[in-house]
Amino acid sequence: MLTMQGGPPAYHVLAKPTGPICNLDCEYCFFLSKEQLYPGDRFRMADEMLETYICQLLESHRIPEVTVAWQGGEPTMMGLDFFRRAVELIEQYRRPGQTISHTIQTNGTLIDDHWAAFFKENEFLVGLSVDGPEALHDTYRVDTRGEGSFSRVMAGMDALKAHEVDVNVLCTVNAANVSSPLDVYRFFRDDLGVQYIQFIPIVERSTETLLPLANLGWSSKHKEKRPLYVQAGNQVTDRTVAPEAFGVFLNTIFDEWVANDVGEVFIQHFDTALANWHGEPGAVCVFSETCGLAVALEHNGDLYSCDHYVEPDYLLGNIAETPMIDLVASAKQVEFGLAKRESLPEFCRSCEVRFACHGGCPKNRFTQTPDGEDGLNYLCPSYKAFFNHIDHPMRLMSQLLHQNRAPSEVSAILAEEEAARFAGIGRNDICPCGSGIKFKLCHGAANPQS
Numbered sequence: 454m455l456t457m458q459g460g461p462p463a464y465h466v467l468a469k470p471t472g473p474i475c476n477l478d479c480e481y482c483f484f485l486s487k488e489q490l491y492p493g494d495r496f497r498m499a500d501e502m503l504e505t506y507i508c509q510l511l512e513s514h515r516i517p518e519v520t521v522a523w524q525g526g527e528p529t530m531m532g533l534d535f536f537r538r539a540v541e542l543i544e545q546y547r548r549p550g551q552t553i554s555h556t557i558q559t560n561g562t563l564i565d566d567h568w569a570a571f572f573k574e575n576e577f578l579v580g581l582s583v584d585g586p587e588a589l590h591d592t593y594r595v596d597t598r599g600e601g602s603f604s605r606v607m608a609g610m611d612a613l614k615a616h617e618v619d620v621n622v623l624c625t626v627n628a629a630n631v632s633s634p635l636d637v638y639r640f641f642r643d644d645l646g647v648q649y650i651q652f653i654p655i656v657e658r659s660t661e662t663l664l665p666l667a668n669l670g671w672s673s674k675h676k677e678k679r680p681l682y683v684q685a686g687n688q689v690t691d692r693t694v695a696p697e698a699f700g701v702f703l704n705t706i707f708d709e710w711v712a713n714d715v716g717e718v719f720i721q722h723f724d725t726a727l728a729n730w731h732g733e734p735g736a737v738c739v740f741s742e743t744c745g746l747a748v749a750l751e752h753n754g755d756l757y758s759c760d761h762y763v764e765p766d767y768l769l770g771n772i773a774e775t776p777m778i779d780l781v782a783s784a785k786q787v788e789f790g791l792a793k794r795e796s797l798p799e800f801c802r803s804c805e806v807r808f809a810c811h812g813g814c815p816k817n818r819f820t821q822t823p824d825g826e827d828g829l830n831y832l833c834p835s836y837k838a839f840f841n842h843i844d845h846p847m848r849l850m851s852q853l854l855h856q857n858r859a860p861s862e863v864s865a866i867l868a869e870e871e872a873a874r875f876a877g878i879g880r881n882d883i884c885p886c887g888s889g890i891k892f893k894l895c896h897g898a899a900n901p902q903s
């Protein structure tokens with residue numbers, strides 16, 4: 454099947470067996486508009502395409518670990534038999550020594566005992582989309598009648614917990630929940646008891662002309678009027694996080710996490726930052742120097758450069774016509790991946806936290822640097838604030854790793870540093886933390902303000 458021996462030894466595919474089709478109608482979901490790419494289509498991956506995909510994926514990997522990742526739309530709308538068949542095909546095409554990680558990204562509303570038992574039996578890691586406690590979650594994550602999905606998602610979560618399935622919560626950070634970081638984090642940690650959390654900032658680009666329409670949301674009630682969502686324009690919808698707000702959100706959660714939860718709760722932004730501070734691979738594409746090894750597969754075999762670029766200009770080809778590895782290794786895709794580094798503005802090239810940030814995802818690079826150069830990431834103020842805020846604890850954790858000690862020891866080290874910093878300060882002295890208020894009202898209080 455393969456026509457070339459080159460190409461990367463491994464790559465990541467997000468396969469979308471129902472294309473953009475979903476049983477929810479989340480206000481910020483630009484995927485919904487992608488239905489327009491395939492007018493009149495049923496949006497169901499055929500058995501023949503499923504087999505082509507699995508066969509090519511396993512055949513083209515030159516490392517033993519292969520991840521098979523499903524996402525949507527809502528992949529569980531394919532029904533359980535589709536995934537039973539996928540697992541069967543994986544067993545059929547798996548080469549000796551290959552180990553498979555199964556992952557699925559879902560809104561959780563269709564998950565019952567049967568699904569949960571299947572996930573457990575096949576060791577799936579389930580990515581569950583939850584935006585926080587009920588009121589925050591239900592702001593944008595609604596169904597076609599505009600009703601919140603929280604209770605249905607929690608029923609799915611209960612089934613997953615009952616079967617002890619590994620769950621990774623995916624939380625979008627948007628205009629509604631960005632000012633409640635601790636409510637969101639403590640809800641996941643304490644109420645849901647999850648150990649793995651990913652935060653995804655909502656940045657919905659739009660052009661000036663389309664902005665009023667984009668602000669209505671991408672849901673089906675407006676679909677007839679909707680243009681296809683593409684990464685264009687320098688305006689943002691009112692569901693988008695403010696440029697600095699995501700940094701405040703992350704910093705607040707980081708402080709809580711680094712004091713209490715290192716080694717117990719795993720947050721992708723913090724893990725990937727530690728990899729960059731420690732000079733090791735492991736950073737997610739957004740914070741890597743280049744990208745291009747995470748492609749998106751549509752239900753009909755069309756392969757796109759990235760899940761965020763499922764749009765005509767970024768179509769690489771169809772895997773029924775050209776082997777997937779050839780598309781991943783194509784000049785067009787290599788150029789896409791290298792552009793992440795090559796298009797960095799000078800402001801990023803000389804930035805003190807470039808090693809950790811690498812300019813973020815190109816899809817969000819639509820603002821200008823202070824000296825007027827195009828191509829700065831909309832979230833730059835957040836990234837600068839976050840990466841500078843975590844510098845000291847990250848250095849400590851990296852040192853601990855070098856000494857073969859647990860990174861979780863950082864909490865005690867920071868507590869000791871804090872105690873030493875405030876030793877000998879009088880209750881009526883100005884607090885040394887820089888708040889400008891008296892010690893007794895700040896870090897000397899039972900519940901310090903910062």
Ligand code: SF4
Nearest residue numbers: 738739744745759814
């Ligand atoms: S475009 Fe953004 S999300 Fe896509 S692979 Fe590159 S960094 Fe990752």
Ligand code: SF4
Nearest residue numbers: 801804810812833837
């Ligand atoms: S923090 Fe801002 S300036 Fe620095 S690399 Fe990231 S996006 Fe560029």
